[in-house]
Amino acid sequence: MGARTILLGNEAIAHGLLEAGCTMATSYPGTPASEIMSALMQLKRRHNLSCHLEWSVNEKVAVETALANSYAGRRSAAAMKQVGLNVAADPVMSAAYTGVKGGFLLIVADDPGPHSSQTEQDTRQFAMFAKLPVLDPAQPAQARAWIAPAYELSEAYEIPVILRPTTRVCHARQDMTPKAFQTAAPQPVFEKDPARWAATPKFRYLLHKRLNEKLDKIADDPRWQPQMLNRKILDEAGQWKTADGFDKVIVASGAACAHAVEILRDLNLWTRLPIFQVPMPYPLSERFCTELLEKAGTILVLEETQPVIEGQLRDRAKVLGRLSGHVPREGELLPEIVENIIRRFAGLPEVSLSPPAAGRRPTLCAGCGHRAAFFAIRKVFPKGIYASDIGCYTLGLNLGAVDTVLCMGASISQAAGFHHAFRAAGQNSRPVVATIGDSTFYHAGIPALINAVAQGCRFPVVILDNGTTAMTGHQPTPAAGMTTNGTPVPAVTLENLAAACGVTHVSVGDPYDVPGFTALLKAAKDHCRDEENGGMAVVIARRPCLMDQARREARRSPAHAPTITEKCEGCGFCLKFFECPALVFHGEKEAVTIDETLCAGCGVCVHVCPHDAIQWPSVSPA
Amino acid sequence: MEQQIAVSGLGGQGVLFVTKLLAETALRTGFSVLVSETHGMAQRGGNVVSHLKVFPRHDSKEEAAEDSLSMQPMTSPLIRPGRADVLLALHEEALAAHGFLVKPEGAVFCNRSDPKGPTDVDAVARAKAVGSAVAANVVLLGYAAARGGLFCTVDELRAVLQQWGGSRMEVSLSALDAGARAAREEKTA
Numbered sequence: 001m002g003a004r005t006i007l008l009g010n011e012a013i014a015h016g017l018l019e020a021g022c023t024m025a026t027s028y029p030g031t032p033a034s035e036i037m038s039a040l041m042q043l044k045r046r047h048n049l050s051c052h053l054e055w056s057v058n059e060k061v062a063v064e065t066a067l068a069n070s071y072a073g074r075r076s077a078a079a080m081k082q083v084g085l086n087v088a089a090d091p092v093m094s095a096a097y098t099g100v101k102g103g104f105l106l107i108v109a110d111d112p113g114p115h116s117s118q119t120e121q122d123t124r125q126f127a128m129f130a131k132l133p134v135l136d137p138a139q140p141a142q143a144r145a146w147i148a149p150a151y152e153l154s155e156a157y158e159i160p161v162i163l164r165p166t167t168r169v170c171h172a173r174q175d176m177t178p179k180a181f182q183t184a185a186p187q188p189v190f191e192k193d194p195a196r197w198a199a200t201p202k203f204r205y206l207l208h209k210r211l212n213e214k215l216d217k218i219a220d221d222p223r224w225q226p227q228m229l230n231r232k233i234l235d236e237a238g239q240w241k242t243a244d245g246f247d248k249v250i251v252a253s254g255a256a257c258a259h260a261v262e263i264l265r266d267l268n269l270w271t272r273l274p275i276f277q278v279p280m281p282y283p284l285s286e287r288f289c290t291e292l293l294e295k296a297g298t299i300l301v302l303e304e305t306q307p308v309i310e311g312q313l314r315d316r317a318k319v320l321g322r323l324s325g326h327v328p329r330e331g332e333l334l335p336e337i338v339e340n341i342i343r344r345f346a347g348l349p350e351v352s353l354s355p356p357a358a359g360r361r362p363t364l365c366a367g368c369g370h371r372a373a374f375f376a377i378r379k380v381f382p383k384g385i386y387a388s389d390i391g392c393y394t395l396g397l398n399l400g401a402v403d404t405v406l407c408m409g410a411s412i413s414q415a416a417g418f419h420h421a422f423r424a425a426g427q428n429s430r431p432v433v434a435t436i437g438d439s440t441f442y443h444a445g446i447p448a449l450i451n452a453v454a455q456g457c458r459f460p461v462v463i464l465d466n467g468t469t470a471m472t473g474h475q476p477t478p479a480a481g482m483t484t485n486g487t488p489v490p491a492v493t494l495e496n497l498a499a500a501c502g503v504t505h506v507s508v509g510d511p512y513d514v515p516g517f518t519a520l521l522k523a524a525k526d527h528c529r530d531e532e533n534g535g536m537a538v539v540i541a542r543r544p545c546l547m548d549q550a551r552r553e554a555r556r557s558p559a560h561a562p563t564i565t566e567k568c569e570g571c572g573f574c575l576k577f578f579e580c581p582a583l584v585f586h587g588e589k590e591a592v593t594i595d596e597t598l599c600a601g602c603g604v605c606v607h608v609c610p611h612d613a614i615q616w617p618s619v620s621p622a
Numbered sequence: 623m624e625q626q627i628a629v630s631g632l633g634g635q636g637v638l639f640v641t642k643l644l645a646e647t648a649l650r651t652g653f654s655v656l657v658s659e660t661h662g663m664a665q666r667g668g669n670v671v672s673h674l675k676v677f678p679r680h681d682s683k684e685e686a687a688e689d690s691l692s693m694q695p696m697t698s699p700l701i702r703p704g705r706a707d708v709l710l711a712l713h714e715e716a717l718a719a720h721g722f723l724v725k726p727e728g729a730v731f732c733n734r735s736d737p738k739g740p741t742d743v744d745a746v747a748r749a750k751a752v753g754s755a756v757a758a759n760v761v762l763l764g765y766a767a768a769r770g771g772l773f774c775t776v777d778e779l780r781a782v783l784q785q786w787g788g789s790r791m792e793v794s795l796s797a798l799d800a801g802a803r804a805a806r807e808e809k810t811a
Contacts, residue, residue, distance in 0.1 A: 006645050006655060031661055116661070138691060139656075139699075145689035172699035173642075173657035175649050175679070176689075229692045259698040261691045277691060336702045353703065357718045359669030360632065395666060471666075581667055597755055 004177050009140035009169040010035035012176065013079075013107060016147030018043055021182035022077050022105075024052045024069040026062035028443065029472035030081030031116035032170035033109035037079060038473060041484055047181060053484060055475045058408075058443040059084035063091045063106065067160075070100040071197060072188035075151055079107040082123050083407065087444070089126075092160070096130045097207040098196055099158040099214075102186070103151030106132075110166045112255075112304040112332040118390075118407060120330060122306035123164045124281045131211055133218050134162040134282050136303075138258040140174040146279070149223055157214045166304060167332075168255035219283035226251065226276040226288055229261060237271045245295035248345065250275040251309060252302040259335040260302050263342055273346060278303075284312045293318060300326065300345045304333050320345065364395045366582040367600020369543025370464050372511035374401035375578055375608060377433055377462060380521040384431035387415040389445075391437035392471045392545075393464050398579050402435070409444025411436045412461055416452045419459050431525070432459045438494060439469040439477045446497060453502035453536050460524040460537045461503075463494055466545035474548045498538040505537040512543055514607035546600055560617070561599040562606050567613035568592050578608045623653075625773045626701045627674040630720040631712030633667045636759035640710060641672035643763065647774045647782050654679040658699035669719040673701045676773050708771055712745075712759055731766040733758055741769065748800045757790075757797035764801025776802045 007015060013036050017025060027037035040053050052069070056062035059080040066076040080088065085108045092106060108126075111117040127134035135150055137143040143165050154161040195203045218224075228234075234242050250273060252260050257277045264270045276292075278284065281303065292299065293315050301310040301321035310321035320326040327333070327341055340350045364371045370393040377386070378401050388394060388402040389411035396402040404414055415434035422430045436445050441463050449461065469475040476482070481491030498506045505527040509520040524537035561582070568591040575585045575592075582598040583605060592613075605614045627644065631637045638659055645655045658673040677696045691697045706723040709716070711732040724730055733745035743765045745758035752761075767776045776798060783794050 004649065006642075006649055006657070008659075035661075139689070139697065141689040168658060168699055171659045171661050173645060173655065173659070174699075175654050229690070232692075255698075258691060259700065261694075262696055262698045265695070334702075335698050335700050339702060354722065356720070356722050359719045360667070360715060362633065362666040362668035365666060392666065 004175055006173050006175045007140055007144070007178070008035060008039070009143055009165055009172050009174075011039040012140040012144035012174070013147065013163070013165065014039035014043055015178045016144035017077050017105070018049065018051070018181040019144075019179045020103075020148040020151045021075050021185065022051060023074040023102075023185045024066050025077040025079065026054050026056045026066045027079040028056055028059045028062055028084055029469050029475045030084050030109075031472055032111055032167040033079050033081045033084070033107070034472040034475070035170070036107060038475075043181075049181065049183065050185070055484070057478060059088035060091060063088040063095070067091060067095055067100065067104060069188070070102040070104040070160075072102065072190045073186055074102040074188055075104075076102060077105040077107055080109070081117065082108055082110045082121050083117055083119060084108070085123060085126060086121075087408065092132070093130050095160050096132050097204055097211055098199065099207075099211070100154060100160055101158065103154035104160040105147065105150055105154065106160050106162045108162055108164055109170050110164055110304070112166055115167055118405070120305045122304065122308060123162060124303075124308040125306045127162045127164070128282050128308065131215060132160055132162050133215070133224075133280055134164050135224070135279055136164050136253040136281050137169055137279070138254055138277065140169060140172050141176040143169055144176065144178070153218065153221065153224070157218055159211070159214055159218070164254070166255050168258075215283045219285045220287060224280035225285060226278045228274050228276050230264075230270055230275060233271055234274055239272070242274055246274050247297040248273060248300070249292070249296045249298075250300045250302060250342070250345070251278060251292070251313070252276070253278040253281050253309060254304055256302040256304055256333045256338060259333065259338040260342060263335065263339045267339075267342065267346070267348065269342070269346055278309055281308045282312070284309060289313055298345075300341070302327065302333065302338060302341065305330075361398065362395060363398055363579055363581055364392060365546060365600075366580050366598045367546050367602040368392070369466060369511045369541060369545075370396060371399065371578065371580060372514065372543070372602065372604040373462060373464055373517070373541040374399045374435070375604070376511060376514060376518045376521055377401055377435065378577065380518055380525060381431040381433050381460075384433050385415075385418050387411045387418065387432065387434045389436040389440045391440055391464075391469075392466075393435060393437055396435065399577060408440055409436070409448050411440075412445050412448035412452055415459050415461070416448070416455060416457045419457045420455070434459065434461045436461065436463055437470075438463060438465040438467065438479065439475075441494065441497075442478050442492070446501060449498065449501040449503065449536070449538075457536055458528040458534055460521070460528055460539055462521075463498075463538060463540045465494055465540050465542045466548070467542075468545050468548045470545045470547060474545065474551060494540050498540075503536045503538045505535070506540070507538075508540040508542055510543055511541045512602050512604055514604060517541065560601045561594045561596045562603055562614050562616050564592055564594060565613050565615055566591075567611045568609075569611060569613070571611070573610050574605060574608050574614070578605060580605060623773060624675070624677045624695065625708065626706045627676070627708045627710065627772070628671060628701055628706045628720055628723045629674065629710045629712070630669065630671045630716035631759070632715070633670050635670070635712045636756065637670045637672050637712060640712075640759045640763050641674055643760075643779060643782060644674055644676075644772070644774070647778050648674075648676040650782060651774060651778055652679060653677060653773070654694070656696055656699045669715065671716075671720050673699060673723075675699070675701070708766065710762055710766055712762060729766075729771045731762055731769070731771060733762050741771075743801070743804050745801065748804055749797055752793065752796035752800050754793045754797070757793050760794050760797035761801040761804070764798035765805050766801075768802035768805035
């Protein structure tokens with residue numbers, strides 16, 4: 001500690017938590033929040049810390065677990081991406097009423113853009129809904145530095161506090177000087193107080209009243225008031241005293257504020273146009289709002305992604321932002337967009353922006369077991385409805401093997417919905433297949449599978465089991481049979497879970513074995529169609545993630561690639577239905593080639609080519 | 623001295639590594655940095671870009687100043703279009719994808735199998751020659767540094783690689799030198 005170092009925003013948050021004496025942190029992986037827990041686990045190992053850290057099975061469980069540690073008087077945190085907060089909404093809403101003892105920090109990473117999410121939802125608005133204070137850091141260094149005072153706020157008012165970084169904070173790096181970790185942890189003390197911790201509706205009313213009183217005080221807490229960032233230089237410039245008021249003013253929070261400050265400097269407006277940073281967009285001080293509305297001519301609000309500050313500044317004639325149409329209502333506030341908004345506000349000519357060229361779309365890795373499983377599914381269930389889910393395998397879209405992606409776990413419940421819809425219409429022949437990753441199944445698939453069984457559904461669920469949470473950086477699943485400390489625990493296996501959910505037809509196969517895996521799918525199809533003894537079927541496609549393997553072994557083992565024979569007509573079938581990055585298409589009627597630096601040697605493409613033009617060399621690899 | 627550098631390539635080409643190496647070199651030569659990275663789904667073979675801003679460090683005695691936006695000459699982790707001084711293109715597709723970030727007088731160093739422009743280099747071939755095709759990213763970095771296009775020198779980059787150590791250090795050092803050599807060959811040619 002003490003040395004200047006460059007930290008990723010999420011690493012900076014991990015440092016902030018440990019500097020503030022956090023004794024328990026829980027998380028479920030999700031971009032852009034994942035590295036918070038990975039960094040905590042690394043720091044714990046490196047510094048031999050005693051805090052409890054876990055990848056929980058989902059965000060709801062993560063919040064509830066960490067919250068109990070706070071009830072016991074110890075500092076805690078739960079970290080997740082913004083849509084994870086939807087899963088955890090139930091405990092969070094309730095915890096606002098019960099409050100906490102030890103400081104509780106709910107870290108929710110938002111994703112304006114969106115870059116890796118299904119929505120652009122604004123956690124600050126969720127904070128208003130839940131009646132919880134929310135902090136909106138602009139940079140990694142702020143995110144870290146605000147955590148200790150956030151814990152003080154949480155403890156002073158016995159309330160959960162939300163820290164809301166966005167992608168540009170989580171995945172930004174900045175140099176800073178971290179502090180020593182606080183390792184002295186208080187003993188857990190749980191004081192029974194049923195009127196609070198187990199409050200019935202009658203007491204809930206009182207807790208709600210108390211919550212409102214807390215929010216009134218928090219809004220005026222001096223540590224979290226909006227700061228005019230250029231007050232000193234404006235007053236020194238001597239054109240006018242900022243205390244007397246201003247013609248135009250910018251009010252900003254989060255990454256948009258970081259963009260705005262740099263742009264003001266570039267446009268020579270830093271010494272002319274006052275800018276406030278709002279560290280706590282909710283609850284916003286009534287005194288600040290009233291005073292600002294009195295002093296300012298026009299107020300431009302820059303925030304992501306909903307008009308949270310803007311809405312609290314109650315004068316639609318004076319306040320410019322999303323509600324007035326001055327700020328785009330969707331998409332990330334990229335700095336070039338912020339620049340033009342500021343230029344317009346300051347009466348400067350705008351810069352014309354051309355949209356960047358469409359980039360290459362992401363695809364499943366060469367040798368990914370998911371690609372093989374999708375190919376077999378399409379073959380066995382042609383013209384099916386393919387309900388899928390959230391993970392790397394969402395990229396099955398490119399293969400025409402993914403028709404719906406809604407939210408974590410929805411593949412199974414939506415497949416059930418399609419099944420009922422088509423059965424009710426007498427169209428039993430339309431096949432419906434659910435595909436779901438192993439981690440997603442543990443997270444939210446289990447209740448949906450139980451429900452499908454209980455409602456008499458008959459469709460196959462293919463669990464794409466790569467043994468890890470791949471998309472977010474290879475976090476372990478409950479099948480690992482080991483805690484993060486390396487303590488052995490019972491492995492919670494997919495086959496046992498599926499059987500326990502009431503599925504009578506459960507099979508496991510390797511999707512690389514194309515004929516074998518295809519046979520498993522056919523057997524599952526037959527089971528679903530068996531009028532007398534049939535029902536739901538679960539097929540587990542088990543093939544470890546290659547990236548995870550390469551990561552563990554710190555190398556990629558050289559692969560033997562199949563060869564393309566002269567039978568290749570360049571028909572493009574393998575490109576369209578298999579899309580392996582190692583298969584290089586050179587145009588119609590040109591033979592396909594194999595990029596040996598990318599080829600993983602899985603050999604699945606040998607079964608893909610309709611012309612048998614892809615073959616193993618005569619000596620097949622071991 | 624301020625420099626804005628964009629590093630662009632395809633997922634898996636080592637965009638993050640190059641950016642991290644540059645950022646660490648900046649830190650050790652007394653600068654402050656802001657970096658923005660691509661994580662998540664786009665890393666699966668899509669276009670990946672990192673933004674790096676290098677600028678003088680504001681040394682403040684006040685502890686509170688470190689996290690204040692008021693004192694930093696640069697505060698945003700993103701480069702605006704037409705503002706990058708340098709683009710390191712690990713793949714020629716990067717030019718189409720992120721060329722718009724570079725300012726008119728900016729420098730573009732591009733890895734190409736058939737070098738066309740005056741700042742193109744076949745980084746993959748030179749990386750293969752030192753035994754590792756995936757080290758093309760470091761070849762391109764060594765090339766750009768030796769051409770004088772970066773805020774730092776090849777020696778400063780080498781010092782950071784040496785201090786990091788690790789199993790790939792030798793390969794990276796060879797790749798860095800191979801890139802620098804490519805730049806010198808051009809000068810003498």
